[in-house]
Amino acid sequence: MTSTSVFVSGANGYVAQHVVKQLLAKGYSVVGSVRSVAKGDQLKATINNDKFTYEIVPSLTDKEAFGEALKKHPEVTVFLHTASPVNFSPEDIENDTIKPAIEGTVNALNAIKEHGPQIKRVVITSSGVTMWGFGPYFDESKVYNEDDWNPITYEEGLSNAWFGYFASKKYAELAANDFVAKEKPNFDLSIVHPTFVFGPQAYGIQDKSSLNHSSELINSVVKLGKDDKIPEEGSVFIDVRDVARAHLVAFESDAAIGQRLLLGAEDWTKDLIADIINRQSSKLKRLFTSMTTQELEKFLGLISNPLKILSMISLNNSIMLK
Incomplete structure (x- = not known):
């Protein structure tokens, strides 16, 4: 056990909640x-x-937001910056995705320098897309590694939401x-540069109206x-619990x-996800036929929420939702 105190920005995010859970x-x-x-x-x-305690940082682009939070916690010696916009349908790509990622990162680092001199280790959550891209930015003959950078320009990042995400990660890391x-x-x-992130939610979901992007990908199948x-x-995936580790x-x-x-x-493909769903569905059918009427009613009550049905779907014990 340790007495170290860790600050986690964007603590209610999908990955961040797993980070918090493992830290605790x-x-x-x-x-x-x-x-x-x-x-x-x-x-x-x-x-x-x-x-676990929390502080309010209403906007990543507020230069003083992280400073005010850190002033209250001189005990913090580690800062994990997981907060960054993941929005594939922004109204304004530059102001909703790219600038908040860059400015949020710089504002957090500035706040640490000015108001957290005791903080010795900082970790930023980025993405594998800073090293390679999709479509015209992907070279299938190349072996990519940690020395590579996605060649997308800032201007190209403004052309569509996906390229905006690629640019936001690249230019935030460069900043x-x-x-x-x-x-x-x-x-x-x-x-930290995860590829596609699949896996269970760290805690129960309160707002079930929408899922994180990776989970919605499975839901679409x-x-x-x-x-x-x-x-x-x-593409390539990594278990969310490994990302937290x-x-x-x-x-x-x-x-x-x-x-x-x-x-x-x-690797994952939507074909593979569909195959797993079919196999899991077959298992459920066999389970249903072995149940008494009372057992079946109880079971159906437990999985009345679609999210709980999805929790039974796994890819090598890695694609699972709760």
Whole structure:
């Protein structure tokens, strides 16, 4: 067990909640930032751990927001910056996706330098897309590694929502590197680069109206009709719990200082997801036929929410929703 206190920005995010859960399990105290009191109270009630507290950071582009939060917590010695917009239908790509990612990263680093001199380790959540791109930005003959950069330009990032996301991750990371090179802060920086992230929710979902992007991807396959064509789509995935573990390794291990940690486990395609859904459906059918009427009624009551049905779908024990 440890007395170290860790600040997690965007603490109610899909990946961030797993990070918080693993930090608490290892005995760390956690201060999480959220955008509103309502979100903070909801998250605190869900986590239900006295070692978790929260601060309000309503906007990533507010230069003083993280500073005010850090002033209240001189005990924090590690900062994990997981907050960044993931929006594939923005009204304004530059102002809703790219600028908040860049400015949010720089504002967090500035706040640490000015108001958190005791903070020695900083970890930023980025994405594998900073190293390669999709479509015209992907070279299938090339072996990509941590030395590579997506060639997308800032201007190209303004052309559509997906390219905006690629640009937001790339230019936020470049801004972080530039900050460290120019400001020479007190802290060491590591950056985590997950590929597609699949896996269970860390805690129960309060707002079931929408899922995170990776989970919605699986949900889109679930919703296909028997005559619908399965879209040709695939990439590399990593389990969300491994992404969270990587954040802990990034600040616990000196070997991670200054490193880009690229995370990937196996390939996925929508065909493969559909195949798994079919196999799991067959298992459910066999389960139903073995149940008494009372057992079946009880079971159907438990899975009346579609999210709970999706929790039974797994890809190598990695694609699961709760």
